[in-house]
Amino acid sequence: MIKVLRAGFYSTIQDFGRYGYQEFGVPFSGVMDRKAAAFANSLVGNYEDEAVLEMTMLGASLQFSVNTHIAFSGAQMDAKLNDVEIMNNSSIAISLEIY
Secondary structure, three states: OEEEEEOOEOOEEEOOOOOOOHHHOOOOOOOOOHHHHHHHHHHOOOOOOOOEEEOOOEOOEEEEOOOEEEEEOOOOOOOEEOOEEOOOOEEEEEOOOOO
C-alpha cells in the first residue's frame, strides 16, 4: 500500500490512454512520455502499458507500507528515498525493515 503524504503539483495516474472514442468526445489522453512510462514499467517487471504515477513540476511525497520496487524515468528530477537521492532511469527496491 502507498500512502500519499503530499500529492505534488499535477501528479496523476496515467496509462497509455483510450483510442477509438473520439467520436464520443473522449480524447486520447494518457501519459505525456510513452517511452519513459514503458521503460519505467519494464524496470519493475510490468507490462509496458501499465498505469504509472506521472509527476510534473513538484513531485509527491509517498509512504510505502509494503515491500515493492519502484522506478523513475523521463525528465531529470531530484527524487529521494529517505533523504538519499535516487538515480533517474533506475529501479529501486523498497524494503521495510522490521526489528
